[in-house]
Amino acid sequence: xxxxxxxxxxxxxxxxxxxxxxxxxxxxxxxxxxxxxxxxxxxxxxxxxxxxxxxxxxxxxxxxxxxxxxxxxxxxxxxxxxxxxxxxxxxxxxx
Numbered sequence: 001x002x003x004x005x006x007x008x009x010x011x012x013x014x015x016x017x018x019x020x021x022x023x024x025x026x027x028x029x030x031x032x033x034x035x036x037x038x039x040x041x042x043x044x045x046x047x048x049x050x051x052x053x054x055x056x057x058x059x060x061x062x063x064x065x066x067x068x069x070x071x072x073x074x075x076x077x078x079x080x081x082x083x084x085x086x087x088x089x090x091x092x093x094x095x
Contacts, residue, residue, distance in 0.1 A: 025087035
């Protein structure tokens with residue numbers, strides 16, 4: 001399978017994955033059904049297949065995508081907090 005090599009494209013894929021994760025949380029909170037709310041997660045997983053191993057999510061990533069001069073673990077922790085906060089904001093709009 002072909003891997004993405006340009007950092008700008010990797011950033012674009014990561015932003016798309018963030019939006020898909022938030023969309024999935026919103027669809028699940030709005031009671032659209034489990035099949036519809038899982039579909040963005042499947043798309044997020046499929047996008048992850050094209051990213052090189054050094055730029056993966058979580059602690060498997062060894063290089064930074066968005067931030068400079070911090071460790072990849074700090075960047076992943078910041079992104080996790082951002083995803084949780086934005087998902088909570090999206091879910092709050094359903095109530």
